[in-house]
Amino acid sequence: MAGSHDSPKDPSASAQAGQDPFEPAQDAENGLGKGLTNYGDKGFSLFLRKAFIKGAGYTDDALSRPVIGIVNTNSSYNPCHGNAPQLVEAVKRGVMLAGGLPVDFPTISVHESFSAPTSMYLRNLMSMDTEEMIRAQPMDAVVLIGGCDKTVPAQLMGAASAGVPAIQLVTGSMLTGSHRGERVGACTDCRRYWGRYRAEEIDAPEIADVNNQLVASVGTCSVMGTASTMACLTEALGMMVAGGASAPAVTADRVRVAERTGTTAVAMARSGLTPERILTGRAIENAIRVLLAIGGSTNGIVHLTAIAGRLGIGIDLAGLDRMSRETPVLVDLKPSGQHYMEDFHAAGGMPALLRELRPLLHLDTLTVSGRTLGEELDAAPAPFAQEVIRPFDAPIYPVGGLAVLRGNLAPGGAIIKQSAADPVLMEHEGRAVVFEDAEDMALRIDDDALDVKADDILVLKRIGPTGAPGMPEAGYMPIPRKLARAGVKDMVRISDGRMSGTAAGTIVLHVTPEAAIGGPLAHVRNGDRIRLSVARREISLLIDDAELARRAAEHEVVRPAAERGYRKLFLATVTQADQGVDFDFLRAARTSETVPRKS
Structure with missing residues (x-):
């Protein structure tokens, strides 16, 4: 050794x-x-x-x-990782205290707002970069430092494939700011204030003022967006030190977590504790349970599916929906609730939440410490009075944050974040107002001549994995300006794309198969009637099967393609949302098990 x-x-x-x-x-x-x-x-x-x-x-x-590699994703284009240099030094300290040799090295860094056409387009590239650099360079274990939405799943995907002992360290959430006496934070409040600006409720000077306060420090979004969701899921998976998910980026707690991470990495190198021993089907089930209980990002299920797929584990959307019916939302954070990540941390973070979920968890799963999840919870600090993490019998929402929809419009499934939707709209039938792609929407959404009413259903096509490409977060379609001015705050919106975990609304996402490869969504026309029933888990285009088949026969499918480079690779090999939007050749050769299992 x-x-x-x-x-x-x-x-x-x-x-x-x-x-x-x-x-x-x-x-x-x-x-x-x-x-x-x-x-x-x-x-x-x-x-x-x-x-x-x-x-x-x-x-x-x-x-x-023992040589401990440290993945350094510091980039001036990535303020979510602005504290990475400090974390690298703290990890190095922990490694050396434990008798190891730390060696940091760079990989690409992906930021949500600085990645064209979308960060999801680059997630798989980052996973390949991570995997190959772990393979290419000598290291006995690796510390993965990431934070912004796609970086953590990319690193876990790469590490799962590389097979070297690995531990995740997230950069942590930003602090909240203050605008005219109101506490604000990215990015739920970004969308709320921009919506008010579009509706002409606030003026240009005020939107400029709030722009200076929404991101008060370096770090990831301060709400339960995708970055915070992935941090929580990583701890639930066992791939992070206990309590490591929630400490804000600019706190001493975050630096101490980094030091512990370095020390733990040395122990993992000596014991040979590799990702496939931690990332089991039962660990994936624990993570799904947490995703539902935190009101987590809809992106979480896509990323979990991709991580699991690297190890031959499939995720059954029907099983996820069964779990959702018995797992309430316990974390009172925006966009499903009212608080912010720094409040979640002060309330005890993931150990406090996992304690509430304990009867529903697989406590025998292994963690990076070498102890089981149950042993980690036994060693966790005692509970105390707080209002952010609710008791199991007093949730903020009675069932899980996500619901799985099916019907002739989404035979492969679709997702809705029911905990952040308008209850009135979750049982709704309306007329389709169709946008053929994102460019079409951008050209017409604010046209006062647009034929649209508040009870209509907005449909956006061709923003799926291949259609965009890269499945952008355009599923959070803006309310048409003339309706926003009239006070409309939410509408049913349907697409084959994604939305930010920081967003709220009655929004149906990840419609599978996508329009660009000939999925039923491609055949929706203006004026068609669509029915959404979350209670019945239904999303249906109200035309008969013969008419739908006739439209499909008339529609020539021309899949997007490219002549060179990464885009050619992406378009030729990317999978659909139900397979994690990973590249087909990066997934395990066969599925060894499917979770969640039927009870």
Whole structure:
């Protein structure tokens, strides 16, 4: 083992002991001896590698210890990761305190607002970058530092495929700001204030003022958006130190979490605790349970599906819906509730929530500490009075945050975030107002001549995985300006795209199969009647099967394509939402199990 205290301290000591310090056999599975570049002479390969790294001033003593890679996603384009340099240093401290050698290295960094055409388009590229850099470089374990929406799932996907001991560290949420005496935070309040501006309820100077307050520090969104959701799911999966999900980015708590993460990584290197031992079907079920209980982002199920798919685990949407009926929303955070992530942290964070969910969880699942989830909960701080994490018998919403819809419009399923929808609209029939793609919507949504009424249903096509490409968060369609001015705050909206986890509204998403590959959504016409019934889990186009078949026969499907580069790879291999929007060749060759299991 590379971390053994009996390892030779320098070449001369090895020679005196009768050992060849550059004999690769002694280090072949650990430390600097892993994955040697092939020059035809393995001894020379190790000799050369050590020569170069010694140029950075390392001693043989340092190089004999467990090597802990640290994925550094710092980028000036990514303010969600603005504290990454501080976290890297804290992780290094933890690694060295535990007797390891920390080595940080860069990968691409993906920010939601600085990624065209969409961050989801780049998630799989980041996962490939992460996987290949873990494989290519010698490390006994790796710390994954991410935060912004797609970075954490990308890193977990890559680490699951690479098979090296891995632990996740999130950058943490931003602090909240204050606008004219009101507490505000990104990005639920971003959408709320922009909606008021579109409705001409506030003026240009005020929207400029609030723009300065919505993001009060570096870090991820301060509500239960996708970044916070993925942080919570990662802790539920066991891939993060206990209590590591909620500490805000600019706090001492976050830095202490980083140090603990480094120390834990060394222990994982020594024990060989790899992701496939942690990311089991039962752990995925725990994460689904948490997704439902936190009122988490609809993106969470797409990302969980992609992570699970890397290990041959399928997610059954019908099973998710069964779990939703018995799992209430317990976390009172925007957009389903009223509070912010720093309040969730002050209330005890994930250990407090998991304690409430304990009867529904698989407590025997393994965590990065080497202990089970049940053992971690036994060791968690005692509960105390607070208002953010509700008791199981006093939820903020009686069932899970997500519901799965099916019907002739979505034979492969669709998702609605029922905890953030208008109860009046969840049983609704209306006339379709159709936009053929995002450009069509942008051109017409604010036209006063648009034929639209408050009880209509907005339909947006071709923003799915291939149609956009990259499944953008355009599913949160704006209320047409003339209706917004009249005071309309919500409408039923349907698309094959996604929406931000920070958004609220009666919005049907992830319609599968998507319009761009000939799914039924492609055949919806202006004036068609559509029925939404969340109670019956139904989303239906109210035309008969023969008419739908006739429209499909008349519709020539021309799948998007590209001539070169990453876009060509993406369009040729990306899967649908029900398979995680991953590339087909990155998923495990076969599905070994499907969760949630039927009870």
